[in-house]
Amino acid sequence: MIPFSLLPEPALMSFGKRFKGLGKRVSNSFPYLRVNLVQANMSYKPEEYCTGVITATIINFFVIAALILLLTKVNGTLDPLFAAALATLIAVFSFSMGMMHPAAKAKKRIRQIDDHLIPAIRQMYIEVKSGVTLFEGMKSIGRGYGGVSEEFAKITKSIEVGIPETNALNQASSRNPSARFRRVVWQISNSLVVGSDIANTLKELVDNMTQERMSDIKKYGAELNPFIMMYMMFAIVLPSLGISLMNVMLSFVNIPIPKIFFPIALFGLAGFQLFFLGFVSSKRPSVE
Template sequence: MLFVVFFYAMNTPTVKIVQREKDINREIVYAGRFIIIELSAGVSLYQGMRNLSRHFPKVGPYFADIVNRIDLGTPIDEAITEAIDISPSGDFRKLMWQVMNSIKTGADISVALSGVIDQITREQRIAVEEYSRRLNPLAMFYMLIAIILPSIGIIMFIIISSFLSLSFGLPVLLLFAGLLGFLQYMFLAIIRSRRPAVEL
C-alpha cells in the first residue's frame, strides 16, 4: 500500500504536466484560428493575443503571460520565447515559433499560422485514426477480461463451492465485486489515457 502511495506521489507532477499538455493541444487549433481572424480584422498581434487570453481557459494563460511581459517592457520576440520555454505543449511551441519567425522576417503572420494550423490538424487527424485502430483490440480485450472471464469464473466458483460444500459470506462476494470494479476502472483509465488530445 505504501509503495502504491509513493508511486502515485512520484508520478503526480508528470501526470499533471501531461494533462496540461493535452488541455492546451485541445484548444491550440481554435486559438490559432482566433488569432488569424483577429489579424484579418485589422487587430494588432498584441491585442489579438490579449483577446485570445480571455476566451481560452487552458491556452489563454500562456498568451496572457506574453502580454504581461510585453507590458513590462520585454520585447515581443523575447516574451514569446519565454512562453515557449515554459509550455509543455509541442503544438503551442510550433505555433509560437511561426509567429516569432514571421515577426523577425517581416512575413505575413496569418499565412504562417494557417500553414502550421493545417499541419497540426493533419497530425491530430492521424492521431484519431490511430486511436480508433487501437480501440478495437482494447475493447475486445476489455470484454474478455472484465466481462466474460469474471462471469465464467463466478459461475465455476459457485459450482465448485457447491460440490465441495463450501460456504462464502458477504465479505467474499464484496471482495469479488471490488476486484471486478477495479479491473473495469483500470481498463477504462487505459482507454481514456490513450485518447488523443483533440477537441471534436
C-alpha cells in the same frame, strides 16, 4: 500543493525544515523534476518539493500506523507488525505518487492546452488577417481557451512590461509541456525574426494541426477494437464464466467459496471498469 498531505501546506513546510538536507539529496536522484515542476506550473524548487513529499510521507506513516493500531486494539487483535507493514506500504505509495505528481500534472496541462490550441490559433489568424496586430491577436485569446489562454495572457503581460515579443514567446516555449504549443510559439517567433507574413504562418499552423488531429482520431478509432476485446474478456467473460467454472471445480473437491470472495470480486470488477473508462477517455482526442 503537495499531494497526499494531511497538513496544510504552510504547516507541512514549516515542519519539514528538519528534512531539508534529505530532500536535497533525494532531488538529485530525480534530474527531470525541475523541468516537470516548471511545466506543471508548480512554484517549488526541486529540493523544496522533495522535502514536502518526504515530510508528508513520514506523517502519513505514523498517522496510518496509529489508526491501524487503534482499530486492531478495539477489535482485540492488536498486531504492531501488521500495522507497521501496512503503514509502510501506504507510505511508499504516497511517496511514489508524490514524486510522479509533477509529471502527471504536466501531462494534464498538455491535454488542456492541445484541446484548445486549434480554435485559439484559428481566432488569432482571423484577427491578424483582418488587420489586427499580432499583440492584439494574442490578447484576444487571453480568455476562453483554457490553458492556451493562460499562456498567451502571460505572454501579453510580459510584452506590456517591456519584454520584446520574441523573448516573451521564447520564455513561454521553455516553460510549456505541450510540443504542439512550443511549435506554434516557435514558428510565430521565427516569423517575427525573419519578417514573414504572420497571417500565412498562422494559417499553415491551423491547417497542419487540423490534419494531425484527424490522424489522431483515425488512430484512436483503430485502437478501440483491441480495447473492446480487452473489456469483453476481463469485464464480462472472465467474471461470469470464470466464477462459474471455479464454483464447479471447487464443488468436486468439497471446498466452499469464502463468503468474502464475492464482495471482493464485485468491488474489483467495479474498480476495473472505472479504470478502463478513465483509460479510454484519456486516449480520446479532442474534436473541438
